[in-house]
Amino acid sequence: TQLLEQSPQFLSIQEGENLTVYCNSSSVFSSLQWYRQEPGEGPVLLVTVVTGGEVKKLKRLTFQFGDARKDSSLHITAAQPGDTGLYLCAGGTGYALNFGKGTSLLVTP
Amino acid sequence: NAGVTQTPKFRILKIGQSMTLQCTQDMNHNYMYWYRQDPGMGLKLIYYSVGAGITDKGEVPNGYNVSRSTTEDFPLRLELAAPSQTSVYFCASSPVLVSYNEQFFGPGTRLTVL
Numbered sequence: 001t002q003l004l005e006q007s008p009q010f011l012s013i014q015e016g017e018n019l020t021v022y023c024n025s026s027s028v029f030s031s032l033q034w035y036r037q038e039p040g041e042g043p044v045l046l047v048t049v050v051t052g053g054e055v056k057k058l059k060r061l062t063f064q065f066g067d068a069r070k071d072s073s074l075h076i077t078a079a080q081p082g083d084t085g086l087y088l089c090a091g092g093t094g095y096a097l098n099f100g101k102g103t104s105l106l107v108t109p
Numbered sequence: 110n111a112g113v114t115q116t117p118k119f120r121i122l123k124i125g126q127s128m129t130l131q132c133t134q135d136m137n138h139n140y141m142y143w144y145r146q147d148p149g150m151g152l153k154l155i156y157y158s159v160g161a162g163i164t165d166k167g168e169v170p171n172g173y174n175v176s177r178s179t180t181e182d183f184p185l186r187l188e189l190a191a192p193s194q195t196s197v198y199f200c201a202s203s204p205v206l207v208s209y210n211e212q213f214f215g216p217g218t219r220l221t222v223l
Contacts, residue, residue, distance in 0.1 A: 009149075033211075042113075042199050042214030043152075088151065095159070096142075096167065097212065099151040 003027075004091055004100035012106045016078050021103040023089035024071045031092040032065055032072045036085045037102070043088055046074075079107045111135050113215035115200050121221045122190040130185040130218050132200030140203040141183040142167075142212065143175065145196040152199065158183055190222045 005024045013019055023032070031050040035043035047056050049065035049072065056063045060083075062075040076083055084107050090097040116131045134141065139160045144152040154167030158177040172194060174186040183202075187194060197219050201212040 004151075040216070042201070042216055043212075044214070045211040048211070090152075095157060095165075096154050097152075099144075099153075101149055101151040 004089055004098055006087075006089060006100035006103050008103060009101070010104050010106075012108070013079055015080055015107055015109050017107075018075070018077050019079060019105070020073055020075045021087055021105070022071070022073050023100055025091060026070065027091070028069050029091035029093060029098075030069075032069070033090045033092070033097065034063055034072070034074055035088045035090060037088060038085045043086075076105075079105075081107050081109055083107050113200055113202055113213050115198075115215035115218050117218060118216070119219045121223060122187075123223060124190060124192065126190050127186070127188050128190070128220075130187075130198055130200075130220075132183045132185065132215060133181050134183075134200075134202040134213070134215075135181065136202060136204070136213065137180060138202035138204050138213070139180065140205070141177065142201045142203070143173075143183070143185045144199045144201065145169065146199060146217075147196050155185065155198075187220075192222050194220065195222045196220060 007022045033048045034046045037043040047063045052067045052069045054065045060077045086102045088102045089100045113134045142157045143155040153169045156175040158164045197217045199217050200215045203212045
């Protein structure tokens with residue numbers, strides 16, 4: 001199993017702050033996906049990145065795939081309480097996705 | 110569309126009991142997956158299927174069985190429940206091979222084995 005390490009594990013910030021979460025591996029992935037999971041629900045896809053160095057933006061969220069396709073970051077600008085949730089990265093390796101353990105984000109008003 | 114539905118939502122089992130977790134998708138997806146999620150441990154793949162009649166083991170298949178008789182349904186069977194199987198189980202589906210495409214997840218089944 002190719003391991004994905006996410007950091008930080010927990011993050012508590014106030015509304016309006018910026019933050020970055022990281023997803024790192026020693027392995028190369030063909031693609032990397034970011035999901036958000038809210039309590040009591042299944043994960044929902046935010047973005048897929050497939051090209052080394054690729055940057056994608058989704059409103060206030062910016063996703064970057066490392067040049068070597070081993071790592072990724074998620075940056076949130078001006079966080080809002082609605083951004084609260086568990087953020088999971090997942091690396092594609094053919095038939096399966098390898099998931100990181102997630103970053104639990106709490107944004108307070 | 111309902112997407113991916115799972116039943117039951119919650120279940121408590123005694124050690125040694127058996128049960129089937131149901132999963133149905135109405136998106137005509139060929140690929141279906143079962144994951145378990147333990148606190149702080151991410152999602153681990155149990156079994157997956159690439160189409161009706163075809164299943165294969167994932168990372169943590171021991172203690173589980175699956176079948177895929179139709180495109181829509183992918184039940185997960187626990188034969189002799191053990192405390193180590195206490196977890197939240199998610200079913201997911203995908204229209205094509207997973208690496209470049211979205212997986213759609215169900216709401217999960219929270220299972221406790223006592």
